[in-house]
Amino acid sequence: MQKAALLIARWSGARRGEVIRLRLDCLDQYPDGTFRLRIHAGKTMRERLVPLHDDAARVLREVIQRRLEANDRPIRDDKTGDLVRYVFFRRSGRMSADYLLQYPLNQMCRLAGLVDQDGKPIVTSHRFRHTVGTQLAERGAKLHTIMSVLGHQTPHMSMVYARISDAEVLRDYRSVLGPGEMIAGPGAEAIRAGKLSCAAIDWLKSNFIKTELELGHCLRLPSEGPCECDLYLSCAKFVTTKAYAGRLQERRKLELVLAEDARERGWSKEVERHQSTASRIERLLKDLGEEADP
Known part of the structure; x- marks a missing residue:
């Protein structure tokens, strides 16, 4: 469960709260076979579809298959009011973001020495969103694409990732304003x-x-x-x-x-x-x- 949650966060850029609310129908494919993750209403209360890396999709599919074989009943979603079956669920209820994401990350940080002077882990699951946003910007994705993947309602947050990728922006800038171009x-x-x-x-x-x-x-x-x-x-x-x-x-x-x-x-x-x-x-x-x- 934790491995699947971490891979989803890494490759989709989904928020912690969105990962733990994924439903059993969250995974399908685009016409070309690329895996697609359906992220239901989250912080922005809008559903969105994002491409998902094969590594994350394979592990997620295994978790979904095990969950489909379980006999738990649907429960009512506290945001939408729908009766749903969650991917990350156990008898006591929906699994927490700390259990799925932060606890294993903390353990890995300590093993890798990624801690501050007080011994506290310095990597959180939110770092994955920054990674996805930065990679999209550096590889030439348009602002509306970054907004769609990360679920931003305005371009201002997505612009953060464009600014992070200074090398790419500089290369684009020089292609227009550089001497001799x-x-x-x-x-x-x-x-x-x-x-x-x-x-x-x-x-x-x-x-x-x-x-x-x-x-x-x-x-x-x-x-x-x-x-x-x-x-x-x-x-x-x-x-x-x-x-x-x-x-x-x-x-x-x-x-x-x-x-x-x-x-x-x-x-x-x-x-x-x-x-x-x-x-x-x-x-x-x-x-x-x-x-x-x-």
């Missing part, structure tokens, strides 16, 4: 000409991850107010890099498909709009040294 878009000229103010550069260094768009970055500063231009491909603040070449290619293909569809329907203005967008993307690709896909 290949960039394209209306905002590229301001960078090449050194027209960005010191204040603008300082803000971008600290908040660069917030500038990301689907196909590049927006260099608009908070003092300039919200962007009023949806067609950001032609916005003076837009800049993109070779890292977005694949997305640019896909977007161009989509625009061409939409243009053809509009042509068949006789919508001349829509044809012009989609072809114009495709042409802008082709110019961006050319500036990046990329050829548009046939």
